[in-house]
Amino acid sequence: MTSHSAILCVTLGKVPSPASLAQAVAGYSLHQVASLKEAERLQVLQPVRVGLLLIGTEFSEPPAALEEFLLRHWQVRWVALLPPRLLCQPCWRALVHAHCHDFHTMPLDAARLGQTLGHVQGLAALGTALLPATAPVLPHMVGISNAMTRMRGQLQRVAGVLAPVLISGESGSGKELVAQAVHGLSARRKAPFIAVNCAALPASLIHAELFGHERGAYTGASRERRGLIEAAQGGTLLLDEIGDLPLELQASLLRFLQEKTILRLGSTVSRTVDVRVLAATHVDLAQAVARGSFREDLYYRLNVLSLEVPPLRQRREDVLPLAQYFFQQYAGERSRQLRGFSRTAAQALAAHDWPGNVRELLNRVRRAMVMADGRWIMPPDLGLEAVARSRAELGLDDARVLAERAAIAASLLEAGSNVAQAARRLGVSRMTLYRLLAKHGIAVRSHQRDTLRSAPD
Numbered sequence: 439m440t441s442h443s444a445i446l447c448v449t450l451g452k453v454p455s456p457a458s459l460a461q462a463v464a465g466y467s468l469h470q471v472a473s474l475k476e477a478e479r480l481q482v483l484q485p486v487r488v489g490l491l492l493i494g495t496e497f498s499e500p501p502a503a504l505e506e507f508l509l510r511h512w513q514v515r516w517v518a519l520l521p522p523r524l525l526c527q528p529c530w531r532a533l534v535h536a537h538c539h540d541f542h543t544m545p546l547d548a549a550r551l552g553q554t555l556g557h558v559q560g561l562a563a564l565g566t567a568l569l570p571a572t573a574p575v576l577p578h579m580v581g582i583s584n585a586m587t588r589m590r591g592q593l594q595r596v597a598g599v600l601a602p603v604l605i606s607g608e609s610g611s612g613k614e615l616v617a618q619a620v621h622g623l624s625a626r627r628k629a630p631f632i633a634v635n636c637a638a639l640p641a642s643l644i645h646a647e648l649f650g651h652e653r654g655a656y657t658g659a660s661r662e663r664r665g666l667i668e669a670a671q672g673g674t675l676l677l678d679e680i681g682d683l684p685l686e687l688q689a690s691l692l693r694f695l696q697e698k699t700i701l702r703l704g705s706t707v708s709r710t711v712d713v714r715v716l717a718a719t720h721v722d723l724a725q726a727v728a729r730g731s732f733r734e735d736l737y738y739r740l741n742v743l744s745l746e747v748p749p750l751r752q753r754r755e756d757v758l759p760l761a762q763y764f765f766q767q768y769a770g771e772r773s774r775q776l777r778g779f780s781r782t783a784a785q786a787l788a789a790h791d792w793p794g795n796v797r798e799l800l801n802r803v804r805r806a807m808v809m810a811d812g813r814w815i816m817p818p819d820l821g822l823e824a825v826a827r828s829r830a831e832l833g834l835d836d837a838r839v840l841a842e843r844a845a846i847a848a849s850l851l852e853a854g855s856n857v858a859q860a861a862r863r864l865g866v867s868r869m870t871l872y873r874l875l876a877k878h879g880i881a882v883r884s885h886q887r888d889t890l891r892s893a894p895d
């Protein structure tokens with residue numbers, strides 16, 4: 439069970455234990471740990487929803503494992519307490535901005551911190567009133583980009599209500615994962631989550647699949663069968679590629695959404711079903727409505743709430759953490775000597791445009807883990823050499839953008855994410871490099887350096 443009035447206090451480095459801390463946390467039970475490993479263990483045994491992060495003076499950059507830890511525990515509302523000097527460092531600022539609900543600087547103002555903690559506890563309690571008391575079963579959603587941080591916030595809000603959600607995004611960008619997260623965060627999480635790909639089922643079968651049929655409803659229906667909507671009773675139904683649902687079925691679906699009842703094929707008895715419907719699409723449904731291939735009334739019914747999963751090329755900072763995550767996930771399939779990604783492989787990953795989004799990245803990493811015969815994955819193992827060669831076929835503008843991005847990624851890697859050094863290597867000012875980083879959506883993260891530390895070219 440999640441403890442509502444407990445605070446996990448993680449101290450990293452040498453922090454002179456501020457006497458006034460006790461005053462700030464008075465009334466809460468404080469779980470104090472001095473390492474991320476201990477914090478990890480405690481979160482399993484006694485999960486909490488509010489965390490205090492005390493950072494010592496000796497860190498010039500966030501420890502590599504910290505960001506991963508914060509990513510894993512994104513449901514905890516963190517308040518950071520750190521020396522003011524660290525806030526001058528872009529890497530610390532980015533980390534606090536991405537993962538913390540609030541921050542305070544040393545020396546500690548106990549009254550102010552006490553107020554912040556009260557506020558954060560209040561918000562967390564609001565969240566738990568909407569959410570189930572036990573830790574929800576959630577898919578692991580990797581991503582450090584602003585877009586993913588925003589998405590996590592939206593998921594929490596959307597999960598607490600019953601309305602349908604329309605999830606849009608390019609193929610392979612993670613729409614189904616988002617749907618699983620909505621289900622996993624909702625009070626329905628113990629009931630079934632059923633995903634139906636409307637594009638994969640032939641139109642002739644999809645009615646019976648969704649709504650079920652009575653015995654003899656059609657040739658071959660030798661016994662009655664409940665459909666997938668009924669199978670999701672109490673839970674969540676994801677209608678993937680909803681844009682491919684035939685028009686006549688759109689009418690039945692609309693009826694179900696309005697009346698919460700279904701009619702099995704061949705039956706005259708309607709059955710009440712309690713199912714939350716999520717729909718996903720990679721096509722622009724508004725355009726489909728304009729073309730007349732999608733019912734307008736159904737579109738508005740489904741689009742009460744909407745979530746948009748951005749394509750991977752618009753959140754490039756997620757590429758390396760995702761690659762690293764898949765590498766660990768499929769570690770069992772790799773040869774024993776394989777250690778990780780070479781720098782050139784990381785550069786190739788950073789420069790690629792990912793038309794197939796996260797699924798393409800997953801496939802390339804798995805392929806590379808099987809194909810690589812050295813200790814480090816090289817670009818050809820990822821099938822990315824062809825991408826480099828095909829640049830000859832690009833227009834000059836695109837080629838310039840790609841070359842600029844690759845040069846920036848390479849200089850950052852070589853400079854260990856030190857922006858000043860990277861700018862010197864590139865022969866531009868620091869300000870220009872910051873502008874270029876923003877233009878290409880590249881975030882400077884300490885873990886990128888660590889992921890690649892000691893990796894050869």
Ligand SMILES: Nc1ncnc2c1ncn2[C@@H]1O[C@H](COP(=O)(O)OP(=O)(O)OP(=O)(O)O)[C@@H](O)[C@H]1O
Pocket residue numbers: 578579580581607608609610611612613614615616678718720760796797800
């Ligand atoms: N943020 C993420 N963290 C970890 N894995 C992810 C993430 N996003 C996507 N994936 C993985 O990438 C693969 C593709 O994602 P998913 O199936 O959710 O995409 P989709 O948008 O629903 O694709 P399609 O449009 O083809 O149905 C899955 O294996 C999923 O688990």
